[in-house]
Structures are given as structure tokens and as C-alpha cells.
Amino acid sequence: MDLSFILVQLVSGLTMATLLFLVASGLTLIFGVGNVFNFAHGSFYMLGAYFAFQAVATLQTNFWVALLIAALGAGLLGMCAEFLFLRRIYGRTEEGGFQILLTYSFILVIDDIVKIIWGTEYKSLLRPAGLRGSVELGSITLPTYNVMIIVIGLAVVLLAWLILSRTRPGRIARATALDREMLSAMGVNVPLTMTLVFGIATALGGFAGALAAPLRSVTPGAGIEVIIDSLIVVVIGGMGNFWGAWLGALILGEVMAFAVAIVPEWASVVSYVVMVLTLIFKPEGLFAPRQTRTV
């Protein structure tokens, strides 16, 4: 195992981590802010990939526009789902369980609708023209597209952080997580905030799906794999914790990259091992703040 092998795997892990983070951040955002667990988050990721594919195929748009269309489309659908369905079960007793079931039904419905529209065969999306080559970094060669994903990922992280900590809507969103009743007493339109946050979260999912499409083939059923991976990320990082999700994605991305290179057959099993170890030693997630003991 020489140095350049390790470097290449590190960068490949970083690419994977960025994509994981983009998906998981949406999941963790809506959980942290709205206390909603969107089991179907991976399906919005998958929809993003299909939207991008369709935009390129029929509208002949370039890749970047397709990316935007994917994010917008997933976000709009997410807002519809929240507005039409999820909103009806807020505040019900045992809401948590029903949220899971309702969003589970979204997975099934979206999966089959995708099959009806696009069929079951693999779809692939070409990398944008300028990004098909590779860049040389010292002794190693890296695909340009992967490097670009890392850059975009970092940009999104920065942007999200700026919005959440520096703008009024961001602060409102964070406060909603703290106290819905207090905010609505203060005149903030909480239902609208919830819908918008849900839209942003699903748009992030769709964006990640479109971004990943040129690297992975697009198939129905991709949603469930993605959701499990992002769940693992979130479990490692601590649910509802933005930075935790980032570090969780980094750990999982790197572990997976090396696992794929070393034990390709069992790579997907390795990610569960990471999760189980986290659970054994720190069940509340690696980066969750220490809680006062309650029983």
C-alpha cells in the first residue's frame, strides 16, 4: 500500500463524504428544526437524479441547469408532501411512529411512480463537458468531477452555516427547533416555516442525487440505500446536529472508500460495523452534547 494509493482513496472518500453529507444534512435539518423524521428523504435524492436526467435528455439543458432543476423539483415536491400530508399528523399522539409510517408510504409510492415513468432499467447521466478529464496533483491523478463535488460540497456547507447563523430566517428556523409555541405566540408563521424548511431539506436531497448521478447509475430503489447510509451518518454524528452530520459523513466516507478498495465484496457491511461500534461506545452519537441523565 503506497502513499499515492492512500491519497487517492482519501480523496475518493472525501467525494463520498461530501455526497453523504449533502443528503444527511437535509435529513438532519428537518429533524433538528421540525422534529420530523423523513424516512423518504432518500427518495427525494433519487428523484433529483431522475429530474436531472430528464432535464438533460428532453430539454437538452446543460448539466448545471439540470442540477438546479433537480433541486427545485425535489424541493417543490417535498413542500407538497409536507403541505398535503405530513401537516395532518402533527401533534397526534405517538406522532413519531406515524411520521415514520407516512414517510415510509412515500418511499413505496415514489418508487413505483418512478418505475412507471422511467422504467426499471439503469439510466446514466454524462459528466458535464468541461469536467470529464482529470487533474494532476503531484504524483496522483484525480477525476476533475470528483474534485468539483468536494468544492461544491464545501460551498454548500459554508452557505448553510451562513444562512443558519447570520440571517433572520435561519435564526427563526433554529428557534423553531427550540420552541414552536413560543414562536407562534411571537407572530412567526410556524406552519409556513415548516413547509419551507421541508422544501430546503428535500431540495438538498435532490441536489445531492443529481450531483451523484454521473458517478452512480440511476435506478429506482436507490432511495432506501441512500437513506440507510445517511441514517448511519446521522447516528454517528448525533441526530439533529449539523456539524455532527458533517463529521459523521467524513468518517463513513473515508471508511467506505478504503473498504471498497480493500474488501470490495463486504464494503457495505463495513459501514454497519462503524455504526454498531458507535452505538456500543456512544449511543447518543459521537458529537451529541452530553445530556443530563434522565431515566
Place this chain on the structure above:
Amino acid sequence: MQEKKSYLSEVFLFVVVAAFAAVPLLRPSSYQIMLASHILVWGLFAVAFNMLWGVTGMLSFGQALYFGLGGYGVGLMMKHLGEVWFLPGMITGLIAAAILAVLIGLLIIRVSGVFFTVLTLAFGQLAWQICFRWYHFTGGDDGIQNLIPPGILGNRIVYYYFTLALVAVSIWLLLRLSQSPMGVLLRCVRQNPNRVPFLGLSVRYSQLRIYVISSLFSALAGSLAAGVDNSIHTDMLYWTTSGEVILMSVLGGIGQFFGPFIGAAAIIVIQDVVGAKTEYWPLIIGLVMMVMVLVFPRGVVGEAQALRLWLKSSRRSDGG
């Protein structure tokens, strides 16, 4: 009043078992026998699952793990050691399920709510992955075929009664459990977990116990299913299997002991009527789930009971 209620449940169970026992007398086709067996097996699976969710409030999305383990206990033994290993395979599957449920249970009862659900899902999918990849041992995606139970059990009718007997005893045991102090304790754990420690009782220990018990009966259902279908497949372990047993419970109603059994019967009959004609089965169950969650969260049995109470009270107010 309570004694009367418990006695009614046992009468109901007896009637259902008698009805199922009468099925072979109607000279059904072997396909119809299989359908009835499926209802029994999935009914047990759903009732066991509901002890976990409806009673104790632990929504597991990974009970397929134990259902599959039961099936693979039988399948692997018969594949590697020979067909006479059917019964030992069942027992091995049950023991394996119990051990695994204790180990996994100890890990996952440390978290609650959504996390619990997610972790059960992850462990289920882990088991599926391992089974899927370990081709030369488990047969991977090909599954294992030709699992004909040995000796007299190889006869369809005999195997049907064998299934019925085991399912009936299991459901009866679970019914007794649900009406015992432990059953009440489990309901208390769901309704107000913060109060339970102040009765001098441990919430986690109760949760672990029911997790193991429920998993054990799920494994039993899985091992019986192997003999009904004469084959097993990795799908038994896949997360959609967990999803299906959840749907059965929601459809029937999680508030009643027999609700999930009725939900299982309904799903299997609907699947039989519709499933053959459509490849969009997931879409149908997705829509059913959506309607149940949004409109009839109490399930068919629960809504029927609410309707009956409502009729009764409105009739009473008419009369008065």
C-alpha cells in the same frame, strides 16, 4: 368485567382456530391450503410484532431479521446437512434468534423513538447484506429451494395442521401475556415510561424482554414459512418484509390484540386478488398505508369498535 373480556378473547381465538382447522375438510386446492397457511404464519408474525409496537410502543423496522433467521435456520440446516434436519433447524433458528435478540436488544434499547426504529432497520439490512453476499453458504439471491419437510410433515395437510397447532399455541401464549401483569406493565411502559421507574420497575428490562419474546415468535413464524413455501429467499430478511408486517398491524389496528392478525389476513387476501394482476404491489400498499395513517389510524378493528360504541351511544341518546 375484565375476566369476562379475557374469556371472550379466548373464545374468539378458539373459534378462529376451529375455522382454520375446518379448512382442509372443504377439499381445497393445495394453493388454497397455502393461502391459509400464509395467513397463519403472517398472522403470528404480525401479532408478535404488535406486542412490540402496539403494546409497548417500540416501532421496530427490523423484525424481518428474525423472520428470516427462522427461515434460514431451517433452510441452511436442510441444505448443508440433509432434509431430516428440518425440526433441528427450526430449533436452531429459534435459539439463534433468541441469542441475537438479546445482543441486539441490549444495544438498541439504549435509544428510543425514531432512533430505535432506525437502528432496528439498520440491523435488519445488515443481516440481509450478509445473507446476500455470502453466496456459497446461503445461496445469496438464489435462496434455497426444495425444502420439503421430512417424513409425515412432507404431506401438505399434515404440515398445515402442524403450522396451525404451533401458531394457535403461540398466539394463545401471547394473548395470555397481553392480559398478564407483564402485559399491563408493557402498556404502562408505552403510556408513561417516566413513571415506570417510580414503581420500582425497569423500563429497559421490560423492553428487552418483550423484544426477545417478539423476535422469538417472529422466528417461529419464519421457520414455519420455510416449510409452507418449500423455499426461502433473501427477501425474507429485506426491509420491505418488516414494512409489510407493520402495514398488516396498522391495517388491522394496533390497539387490539387480534387486529394485526386480521390485518395480515386482509393483506394476504388482497395480495392474492390484486397481486397476481399488477406489478405495482408496492404502490398499492403504499397508498393503503397512507390512507390508514391519515384517515383510519386505529385500523379496521379499532375503527369498527369505535363505530359500534358510537352507534350504541347514539341509540341510547335517541331512546332517552
Place this chain on the structure above:
Amino acid sequence: MQPVLELKNLNKAFGGLRVTNDVGFTVMPGDITAIIGPNGAGKTTLFNQITGHLVPDSGCVLFRGEDITGMAPQSIVAKGMGRAFQVTSIFPEETVLENVRMACLARRNEARRPFRNVSTFKQATDDAYAILESIGLAQYAERAAYELAHGDQKLLDIGIALGLQPTLLLLDEPTSGMSPDERQLTRDLIVRLWKEFNLTMVFIEHDMDTVFGIAQIVRVLHLGHLLAEGTPDEIRNNPEVITAYLGEEVQ
């Protein structure tokens, strides 16, 4: 005589907020003691530390001579400490009888029996009915607990605690949210239960009639520390207490 409860130098902070500040006192068998103090004084937090719901940062809790600091609530409760809650804590979908019977079963170590029908546990059922009689809820035995009026739910909460036959009973604001009439009844009830079940009682209360009407000893908590303790008359006339606490109410 061995004290039932002994607190020594208990401290607890949430972040920077010191909610329990070097609190120590002793409760002797058969005492009926009140803890008073303004909202947010740290009374409930103190109960939480005594019952193991919260672990104190430092100091210790002795129950009948045994150090129970840091034990889990279920172990502490099993040793004979019962508690009723400020925010009523019952099992809403169970019947009133079932709520109390669960506690009686727990005390008899029968709560985990998995096979026999719960109503065939004769002893526990009789115990539960006896408790329902003494708290005056027997006529509602078969009702679901959530159907009870607020005041009755508070009584049921106490009834659950009694089912464990505790030596020490902690009550957190037993009369809060009640009408003056209900208060009077509850007050009488508490005294009756205290005698009938041979209890040692510590209760938190804001209603001064209740405090001065039934407590033998009153302790005042203010900003997390023990401001004063003494007989009701001593407390009534303590100038510090009057300025820190009673003053607000009197004005």
C-alpha cells in the same frame, strides 16, 4: 433513632445555574415535613435528586442509613420510597384500578408475571381496592384514568405511590390546580393517609393553609439553598423568610 432520610451538602447546577446549593437536612421517622419556596427555588430538582431521577453534582443522600446517591430510581423506589409528581403522572389509558394495581403488583414482585391473568392476582387486587377506598376513588375503579377530573388524577398519582407501601412518601404540590374545597379534602386526606399507612412524609406546597395546617416541620428553599427550617410558628415569624418569600405572597 435512625433518620429516614438524610441529605448532606447536596449540590446541583444546570449549566451555570446552581439549582441546589449545599442543601442538607434530616427527616426522622413519622415526621410530616413541608418544603416551601418561590417558583424556581429548586424544590422539584431536590426531589429529583432524592429519588435518583437526577444525579447530584456532589453531596449524598442517605435513605434509612444507606447511601443511595447515584442509584437508579427503580432501585431506590424498591427500597421503600414513593413519589407523586407535580405534573400528574399516571397511566392514562389504563383503568383507575389498573393504575394502582400495577404498583401493588410491583411491590409484591409480581409485576413481571407473564402468564396468569392480571385480575387473578387476588392479593394485589385487594390491596389496590383498599387504597382506592382510602383515597376515595373506589367508585371510579373501572374508568379509564384519563377520564378522571384533574383533582382526582392527582389523587390517583398519590394512590399509585401508596401501592408500593413506602416508608417515605414524597409529594410534589399535592393540591396544585385544585379548588379551595378540593384542597380542604386533600389536606384531610393527606393527614389521614399519613396516620393510616404509618408514613413519613415530605411534601412541597405553595398553598400556605396546607403547609401551616398539617406540617410539623417547614423548610424554606430559596435560590437553591436552605434558608430556614423550623416549626410552622418559627417559620411564620422568621424575618428572613418573610422578606425572601412570604413577603411576596403577603403583599
